[in-house]
Amino acid sequence: MKKKTFVLVIIALVTVGFSSMAQRVDRTNFKAGIHAGVPFGDISDFxxxxxxxxxxxxxxxxxLIDAGISTGFMNAFINNDTVDFGPVEAQGDFPNIQYLPVAGAFRIYPTYDFKxxxxxxxxxxxxxxxxxxxxxRPMVGVNISSTTExxxxxxxxxDDYDFSMAALGLLFLF
Structure with missing residues (x-):
């Protein structure tokens, strides 16, 4: 119940924030890209x-500031060896760990090429x-061209365990 309430509060805050910014919008950017990551913490065990x-x-x-929304898809590949994690200790095929993030986003631009x-x-x-x-997901970005970051x-x-990772990503701005 707490998770559902938290999601609804985040969605409400993002919606109110965007509607109040509507009068000040001077540019918009759609961004799409890929990333690859190396897990650490609990998830790095498998x-x-x-x-x-x-x-x-x-x-x-x-x-100097952008605000927006972000989503995507994340897939951590499981090593399908023996899994010994919390109450689970078994052998066999286990599914990859997959998430669909839904988030509010903000960026600060100290310079045009750095964020x-x-x-x-x-x-x-x-x-x-x-x-x-x-x-x-905190991040640091550098423009490598006017449409690529x-x-x-x-x-x-x-989650019920620590899903942490460091990632390198490439975004295209439209």
Whole structure:
């Protein structure tokens, strides 16, 4: 129940924030890209690699700040060896761990080519037994052209276990 309430509060805050910014919007950006990550924390015991899709839409609040929404898809590949994690100890094929993040996003631009920011929201668990959790993704990005961004990020999902990873991503701006 607490998770559903949290998701509804995040969605309400994002909606109110965007409607209040509507008068100040001077630019918009649709962003799509991919990222690859190396898990650590609890998940690193049974996964060595993650790959994902990033989608977002940002509105210019000022020359230095963007705010928006983000989503995507994340898939951590499981090593299908013996799994000994919490109450689970078994052998066999286990599904990859998959999330669909839904978040509010903000970016600060100290210079045109450099940005700092974060996505904060909820990661919906897709595979069986995955309940999802609070999603936090701080990032640093660098423009490598006027329509392409290279970024590094830290992903943290507070689930029944610690899903943490470092990721390198490539975004295309439209």
């Amino acid at each position: 996964s060595n690699f993650e790959i994902g899709l990033d989608l977002g839409y940002h509105w210019g609040v000022s020359e 700092l920011g974060a996505d904060v929201g909820y990661a919906i668990g897709i595979n069986d037994g995955n309940t999802g959790g609070l999603y936090i 290279l970024n590094i990020s830290y992903v943290k999902i507070s």
